[in-house]
Amino acid sequence: MCCSYSEQQKKDVTNFTQEQKQLIEKIGIYHEQQGFPPVVGRIMGLLYVSDRPHLSFEEIIDTLNISKSATSNALNLLLQMRLIEYTTFSGDRKRYFSALLEKWHQEVVDKMGSILAFSSLLRKANELRGDSNPGMNEKVLERIEFMEFLSREVPLLLEKWRKERKKYFFCPL
Amino acid sequence: MCCSYSEQQKKDVTNFTQEQKQLIEKIGIYHEQQGFPPVVGRIMGLLYVSDRPHLSFEEIIDTLNISKSATSNALNLLLQMRLIEYTTFSGDRKRYFSALLEKWHQEVVDKMGSILAFSSLLRKANELRGDSNPGMNEKVLERIEFMEFLSREVPLLLEKWRKERKKYFFCPL
DNA sequence: AATTTAGTTCTCAAAATTATGAACCAAAGA
DNA sequence: TCTTTGGTTCATAATTTTGAGAACTAAATT
Known part of the structure; x- marks a missing residue:
């Protein structure tokens, strides 16, 4: 050759x-x-x-x-x-x-996965703490809920992005 | 003492x-x-x-x-x-x-800042590449735009979160 | 004034990370 | 069959990170 x-x-x-x-x-x-x-x-x-x-x-x-x-x-x-x-x-x-430039979207989803993993550790911490410090539990819970909110919303954001792209590239009438 | x-x-x-x-x-x-x-x-x-x-x-x-x-x-x-x-x-x-549990929101915003910094590096890469490889430029541009999309949307998401919280905690009539 | 407390800073050793060069290997070519 | 190519793997060296322990400091206590 x-x-x-x-x-x-x-x-x-x-x-x-x-x-x-x-x-x-x-x-x-x-x-x-x-x-x-x-x-x-x-x-x-x-x-x-x-x-x-x-x-x-x-x-x-x-x-x-x-x-x-x-x-x-x-x-x-x-x-x-x-x-x-x-x-x-x-x-x-x-x-x-x-x-591999196409990977980026998945990367964001993965990042959310890791946030979610951490939130489940915090849940466990609250659980083990029991009711010995309700104020702390409440604050930690707020953080947990924010992380879970993000994990729900980010995939929606990806969907929104995909739709905007499609609009521009697939139906540019 | x-x-x-x-x-x-x-x-x-x-x-x-x-x-x-x-x-x-x-x-x-x-x-x-x-x-x-x-x-x-x-x-x-x-x-x-x-x-x-x-x-x-x-x-x-x-x-x-x-x-x-x-x-x-x-x-x-x-x-x-x-x-x-x-x-x-x-x-x-x-x-x-x-x-410091309250920090989390700001942390997300900061993360977006770092993504934005990377996107400006990619912009520079495209610029320096000139038109020697338009296909590559186009793909990189899509990634840049996605990152910028995220940076725009995530603060909005934070706003949405804050509003949902307020609804529950500040005006529970 | 001397001592204790609540840390900080410095020195250094241990451990982990990173990268090199050499040896190696399998497929292809001569 | 022998050599070259396109890597991989191994042993090791260099560098960086990490954390311990001792020395130190400044404020408070005795």
């Missing part, structure tokens, strides 16, 4: 402007703040900033100057978290990675 | 049931997952599970078996993040800490 997809398309990937490099780092830092290791964040930054639809393992390594192992682990983590995806091309053994 | 607030009220704080201890740890782990160190999480757990309205520095140390320094740092972090507060009683040098 003489010409892979990347050879056909390669236009020096590693040549980012200073501004683009800074943006990759900023997006990286944002992801670090969300709990990811630096390399993982940088890969997300690269995938968001690159003007290529998808990058190979090799290109990621060369652009970011990171090790194969760190890259392998980071990509597998991101794949597992469904934050990125990859495409393949027949006759080319490489995998081509890109940010 | 012979009797501090804590001496008047002390009914063996450290005697939690197995179930309560487990709940403290679970709430601790939840906070760890939100990015806090273990000790910080456990203190939150303790403050949520305790049936006492507020606990002193000493009581926290004795109950959780943690060092003074870790406790001091953790409490100051939590105070600064406005997740806990403290009360004082005249003639008693101690500070009495409790979870």
Whole structure:
């Protein structure tokens, strides 16, 4: 096999402007703040900033100057978290990675799930406290109810969003 | 000064049931997952599970078996993040800490702020990409717009919540 | 004035995280 | 069959985080 997809398309990937490099780092830092290791964040930054639809393992390594192992682990983590995806091309053994932009909606729903999990811990706390401190129970209950309110309302919000989108894109008469 | 607030009220704080201890740890782990160190999480757990309205520095140390320094740092972090507060009683040098349950609403608004910050990074990415990959720009833009939609809608949701509450608690004619 | 109390700050050790480089492996190509 | 490619896995090094303990401080008590 003489010409892979990347050879056909390669236009020096590693040549980012200073501004683009800074943006990759900023997006990286944002992801670090969300709990990811630096390399993982940088890969997300690269995938968001690159003007290529998808990058190979090799290109990621060369652009970011990171090790194969760190890259392998980071990509597998991101794949597992469904934050990125990859495409393949027949006759080319490489995998081509890109940010999975459609995931965002689900992410919000998941976040609500975790809030709900916490609210059930608070419920348990109230239950175990019994009536030894009714004032506290009442305040905790208000917080529980607010979290549950959010969990009910956010999916509705997603629905609203989907409808607004549909209006614009599917029936633009 | 012979009797501090804590001496008047002390009914063996450290005697939690197995179930309560487990709940403290679970709430601790939840906070760890939100990015806090273990000790910080456990203190939150303790403050949520305790049936006492507020606990002193000493009581926290004795109950959780943690060092003074870790406790001091953790409490100051939590105070600064406005997740806990403290009360004082005249003639008693101690500070009495409790979870700040009212903070939750603001927390949601803050979270939206961070989402908005990320969306402006993505806007920059689109801008720097120019028109070299319109398909990507379009998908990224959809994500940006969704984030901005959320940032607009969530404060409205808070307003809705406040109104529902008022209905129940302030005008229950 | 000396001691106790309620913490804070500093130093350091232990533990956890992160990333590297080398060894490895399976599939493809020569 | 031997080599190359596209990774993965392992051992380890570097860095960061976390928390303990001792020394410290300032106010209150004796």
